[in-house]
Amino acid sequence: MERVVPEAISLLQFLLPGFLAAWVFYAFTSYRKPSEFERIVQALIFTLLVKAGLTCVRGMLIFAGHRFTIGRWTSDVELLWSISIGFLLGILFSYLANTDHFHSLVRYLGITRETSFPSEWFGAFLKNVTYVVLQLKDERRIYGWPMNWPSTPNIGYFTLREASWLDGENQIPIKGVSSVLINSEDVRWVEFMEKTWEKNNVDESSKSTAADGQTSAPG
Numbered sequence: 175m176e177r178v179v180p181e182a183i184s185l186l187q188f189l190l191p192g193f194l195a196a197w198v199f200y201a202f203t204s205y206r207k208p209s210e211f212e213r214i215v216q217a218l219i220f221t222l223l224v225k226a227g228l229t230c231v232r233g234m235l236i237f238a239g240h241r242f243t244i245g246r247w248t249s250d251v252e253l254l255w256s257i258s259i260g261f262l263l264g265i266l267f268s269y270l271a272n273t274d275h276f277h278s279l280v281r282y283l284g285i286t287r288e289t290s291f292p293s294e295w296f297g298a299f300l301k302n303v304t305y306v307v308l309q310l311k312d313e314r315r316i317y318g319w320p321m322n323w324p325s326t327p328n329i330g331y332f333t334l335r336e337a338s339w340l341d342g343e344n345q346i347p348i349k350g351v352s353s354v355l356i357n358s359e360d361v362r363w364v365e366f367m368e369k370t371w372e373k374n375n376v377d378e379s380s381k382s383t384a385a386d387g388q389t390s391a392p393g
Contacts, residue, residue: 292326331357
């Protein structure tokens with residue numbers, strides 16, 4: 175029993191950077207946490223990457239130490255570097271998962287057709303930043319700007335600002351309300367509107383600029 179405890183502590187210290195990287199990844203992305211076994215496997219993969227990064231850092235510091243004194247490489251220093259690399263790895267993989275940059279490259283190379291997003295639902299909302307119309311199951315339609323939306327369908331709520339009910343072609347604003355929460359279970363489908371509001375804003379800005387120019391023009 176006396177030998178088991180130190181070995182368990184050493185194992186935890188070995189896996190700690192990998193678990194930290196996995197925790198950061200799931201904290202900063204919309205991916206659902208997998209089973210405990212899959213988490214351990216991911217922690218082992220992250221730990222392997224951390225160890226590879228740690229080897230590179232140690233090699234660079236030893237090389238730099240031949241020219242000027244930095245300090246001694248101790249177990250405490252190694253642990254701090256491992257935790258730092260694990261945290262940075264979690265940030266890096268979160269960035270790649272949320273931006274689809276890496277998968278865009280491998281799609282261009284013909285290696286895969288997948289995206290980095292957790293679902294097509296998530297990718298659609300991330301790529302279509304515009305007003306939406308929610309078609310509810312009771313046949314009502316509500317229009318607004320989505321401030322928040324569920325990462326996966328049927329779990330969570332939509333938060334709509336500037337919300338209006340749609341009755342045919344008529345738009346009925348919901349007055350006196352800053353935002354509306356809609357349960358995703360009540361939504362049958364989502365319509366992403368064309369960005370005509372951007373063109374309207376540009377046209378209004380151009381008209382305003384032209385009007386100001388005419389007003390300030392000398393007579």
